[in-house]
Amino acid sequence: MRYYVSLLFIVASIYNSFSQNTPNPLLATNEKAQKKWVDSVYNSLDLRERIGQLYMVQVFSNQDDATKNKVIADIRDNKIGGIIYSKGGPVLQAKLNNELQSLSKIPMLIGMDAEWGLSMRLDSTFSFPWNMALGAIKDLKLIERTGRQLGEHCKRLGVHFNFAPVVDINTNPENPIIGNRSFGEDRDNVTNKALAFMNGMQSVGVLANAKHFPGHGDTSTDSHKTLPTIDFNAKRIDSVELYPYKKLIQKGLSSVMVAHLNIPALESRDGYPSSISENIVTGILKQKLRFKGLIFTDALGMKGASNFKSPGEIDLAAFLAGNDVMLMSEDVSIGIEKMLEAYNSGLISENRLALSVKKVLMAKYKVGLNNYIPIGTSQLIEDLNRTKDYILYEELMENAITVVKDTVSQLPFKTLENKQFAYVNLGDDDYLPFLNTLNKYAKVTHVQDENLDGLITQLKAYNTVIVGFHKSNESPWKPHKFTNKELVWLYEIARSNCVILNVFTKPYALLDLETITNMESIVVSYQNSPVAQEKSAQLLFGAIDAKGTLPVSVGNGIKVGTGKTFNKISRLAYTFPERVGMSSATLKQIDSIANYAISKQMTPGIQVLVARKGQVVYNKNYGYHTYNKEQPVTDGDVYDVASLTKIVASLPLIMELKDDGIISLDSKLKDLIPEFEKSNKANISLRKMLSHYARLKPWIPFYAATLDPVTKKPSSEWHSTTKSETYNYQVAENLFIKSTYNDTILKIIKDTDLLPRLTYKYSDFPYFITKKFIETHYEKGLDELVQDHFYKSMGLNNTTYNPIGKIDYEHIVPSEIDSYYRHQEIRGYVHDMGAAMQGGIGGHAGIFSNANDLAKIMQMYLQKGFYGGKRYIKPETVDEFNTCYYCTANNRRGIGFDKPQLGKAGPTCGCVSKKSFGHSGFTGTFAWADPEKEIVYIFLANRTFPNADTNVLSREDIRAKIQQVIYNSIQ
Template structure:
């Protein structure tokens, strides 16, 4: 495979081809964040961005439907001024208030539900702020409460990293800082668009996002990764894109927290932060993103509960109540005339200093329109009504804010349709498209700060024993479990420990003991940013981790708090993953092993360590499991493979099998079908291990010859007589290694031998003395005998048996942990994954299970050049990808590109074969009719095969036991192979 990285397309298109194929493109970001261009890395896997496959026609249709939803298209059925004139003072005051609601199931007599009904019917509240809930729970509650409201409710919700910030079952994105780490503002747009789409489906009218605070204070306990960056220009660019995305779905976006909450070291939920900067500083940093958003058409702002004594004449006033901030700066200086929303009025920065009514009155005077989460709405309503009657605040001021809200309710069509369409939820929330977009952003956000001694990508051959320590400030006992579980999918020996509040002295002692035995220690930091909590590690944790990693290579993976690297500066690898959600863990683990490109850059500076825009680049050089669409395949189209395989099982072609498809470095499809036998007792799982039969020829023997040729220990033109004296004279003297590889040596296609010869020595001696059946080089006759002798030559030249040599040179360092000769020697953990291959009634009079099916290989002690190797779909995917990578895998070179090219291209005169490898040929090829002419691979007698199409960066692997119960079964296996190959290629989205 050509190793050049593809240039990401500049345009983003939305694709829904038949049954949903989508994905995504990107652009470079602002000059302040552009990375120096990097040459394509050797052996890197070539991948398109997920969204590159989005079609223009669907974008146009999407834009058209979106335009139809815009406010100016809504019927003018309500006159806002007339409605306002008909409302009582109490009703108007009530419209200013937004109360907390939880979107979970509630019975009709549930007290919290009844309270909401009272607030709606008696207080006439303007809307709700939904907190945690579920998709259907929130949707159903919304409808019930909307039906109870005379004036439609305005539904609002925090959705900074997608609807999943509050609603279980929706699409979750990485935090804003992770999005900015991608350097691709378009990702912020698509994050906003998906968020807006799901919010709209849920009946949410206003999203409290994005955070436009500039996080330039590492000690900030409340903003942190919620901010896009410590650079105001980056915050501006990504914030504007997010807002555009949300509002393209006709949902109101709200920028927060004005005039800036980034440079604080205390939490306004608990107290009143103070920023002592003057206006000049505020104007050059904090206000930059807000000014940019306002100039870009921002419609709503949320105020911050922070005081600015160098700007305000009253140093005790938070910005929410400060006319010099909201009226003087926001309205006058920045010309903002949109909707102003308070931060939660129950927060201690407000509620500990002001009564409920006074807080609202002061906020109204300062310029706030909507009052969120008053600690006591009833008291506040009464105090405001009294204030109007006593002249402390005018009814006109209240009218101004209510009018704004009513206009938005009208613009979003709430007077025509205020209920959620329950039937449409499943078509709009957490769809495959939305998840794929979120997954891509997650992968691209990974930021590598340090990689001493090139530890990444991690290779089991260099670090046989890995110890994982998950660090948490909690005490659940489950932190990091998903991280550890997925690490074990990529490394065969991973031990794990949890360091949290529950960890005892005995457990710490055990950790120290295990650390001494480990070759590499991975620290998973799950220290989250929480209100009222120090954001870094605790001192006792720090001292223990330092002791634990002493004189050991270490990897720090920070989930959720980038500043934790300041506490562990001595770690050899530092990878930022931005969030601890399941999707981010899923993206992070493959990257540690080379399964994902790492290309993110710091959107912040980490004092004393890294400057903004720092980040190391690592290409993808190993396989990972991922969705088909990531590689440009249609999931729905690939299901045709299911039908082909199941029909073959029903027709008794084989009792079961596994199909694995590798595309663009991803295991995009892997399914197990049927059972181990026709008794249908043990279902086939994806990790099943099969007897490869003649796939041994290419996966072991040919690979070994390729390596030895590169090491100048074997030459293709070497005479066989150089290694085997019996080939030194007469008609055999001109036979070369090349002849054996091309199957044109003159040796017969097949000899059983084992009907009379039962020892390795006798069989090898018989093959050495086997007469030729045709003149060398004049014909092609596929022969096992030459490959059996090649196995002997490999042993002589390398000084190691064939199985030892390929294990050391390929399988072990590649991480092919399920690839062995003689799997019974490995034990039950291997044999229980292997289906039987035949009921032998001729030579062994038993069911052949976990031992070489081929009789000659069996009597050659299970290790032979032509057969005897066992492997799984995943392991063969690794091997095939190594060949597609031109010999490079997970940061290590196994073969030279020229060697692979030479062995896999046509080299024979009388056939289309390469050296060892078969190639697609003829109209009835088992590689199907749609793979390219450069396709190469091999077949195995037991019903195994793999075909590799380098033009498409594609490998198709089929493993079956079609010889069960007898080798006469499964005669139409060739048709199945071809049909599966065509089904795969047909699934590629052109």
């Protein structure tokens, strides 16, 4: 009876506080109503039913009928108090739970191990990052949100207890069972994260559980398989392992799970599990820490416990030690019989039994089981995989990724024009999300070889090598170590190259490295999920901030708390619409518009990109390269952007010349090009010419004069099927034109009559003229200039003139089957005939690009000439060019830029601001930016394929309708 004398000093009443400093976490808001319900239910139960309330059995929602019937028997015969669900699916579990609850006299407490989400146990459910990643995050509000949203998932599925958070302080890197499940090795960090997580979860009515008491962090064995030993003295355990429990208990922790551990400093009996130790459960947890919540054993079927006593005996021992709930007993019936015998013999008193049973009933009342409602299954999977969950996951990984070394301060990458990037993958898991995202910022070549010598030889062509170490993201227990071969390869790569090692697994992988001397930068991304990979790539290029700090020490002088931080450098990032105040659901309407356009053969394929506030929130591809539907459109496909060339090639160079004082908007043509001095265009200003307000004719079919008058095909006078010094401008496959014809084109423009009156008239002529000036001034071709001055440093690796040989041919979308000049399919050669006659390099046409690259240029304009940490154009110059100077003359145009329509008809949806600007292209392309709403919208199509006769895409306002959807999505 010694046990009960000591215990009764602790328990005066189930409802009274043991201490002024420790709250009773099981008390409901309405304590009087709770007490009445608890007493009423308790009094309605017979002895066996009361003991049954102390049992929580394991259930699989995908179990067979025999196993299910055993659970039903436990509910019917043993009157168990709860269920802990394990493997299965959410809809199966909800239906099974409704069925089992209907069989129970008293609604059962439902628990789950859902440390990082229901996906720990169930398919089709959400997974948040593992605790080790959360441990790297400084912002505790994010951790609290994680607990809250995970709690919302539990509540939606009818789960009342989540056996989380893990508060083990993982001071042993070889720990086989905790590891990634821990917030780290620092007790304060672990405590702060656990407290935030607990507060978030309990704020939505799901009860938290701190585990594994008194601390499973410094073990090298798994208590599922054996009994691990914690070999520290009591002082160390009190100051480190018990520290989180003290803080969480003070703040209202609902429950604790006691681990199966051998702790000589706390339990004198050799090899005696902590889960059945009165000294540990009652003496420390209940008396010293004054914990008043529910106490669960860890699973009684685990070898750390079951190896000690037989089924039933371990249950009784656990209860006598002070536990309230026997979790996953190996045999409930035998356990209850043992408990009944102990009660009847006086070993268990009525007060002791009432203490635990009423705590269980108090918890049931607190979670609403006094008014039990079955789980609704409609939209269940959708409710467990919400957009806001994906957004939170993204935010968590952004805040977790840690730069642990950057000796030469090369991160984030800035001067892209000087970089030749290679990527090498190590590990045994998927790496494509990382590689694909890297290539959104720069050309990053994936280098592979069967042997090390071959790999090293290939890497000589690159000055920056990114090595990704990718290990399975399936569970936190998957292997994380480098193989010996991988270590040898990594050391050799680092010895010969500038290396950035990016680790997509637990940070303990770095302990395998004997040296990191030759590695310039090391980044830890914690997990190999697609989001972790994508965000890590964005961090390397400065699209997001670096914020994380290491939650553990990893050798080579890299201590816990290490983490270089830096701010983003204004490159495009990639995220969800809701993070920038837009609606994903509304943006989905773009799908139906784009698919309608393709179904009506307005264009074979489409790329659409939407960015807001510097973040791409929508980037989708539709249809195929051609109507034969053999090659689907992908992100990497490039389109002939036609007249978008004006604002993505000519205009930035003109703005640069303006900034340098070489020209002004009032510069006259005669000053730019001496040949125009005595022409009728001599006094036309750059301002008027680029505003399409200069009486210039819109277009001349220059190619027509080079056709044979009989055959209507390219004449041999001007064309050849082979290249030579004379015929050195290629206009299509196996077709070349005399380069001297360019002088003829410029002379025709110079000598052409002006239109009879001054009015707005769109013309390509200004860009033939400015091209001549730009190339003469720099003594370089327009294609080289725009690459050197803008594209290379901005990371526009999919933007170029004449893409054949520069971009994989399979990624070049054809623009037309030409039946009037070149008489062939036009693919990789510019569609515009005038640009083709200039060797594919026109000031008005000729650029090939994809949506992602065009978005960078438009974002640069939106940021007033600044991108990726570099100033390209002065802000005042961007404003000057983005001005409508002749609006009063019914001319909406800016300088080079198109502007919103002044009346009903025009290029936009009519929903954009007057400050917005952009351009459209003949092939079906469109690029638009709006400073007021901070929106960039890119639309690419090849509506000219197979022929350009009828522009149904424009007639049905497809581009404008999509733009309207974009603006409708703004919340």
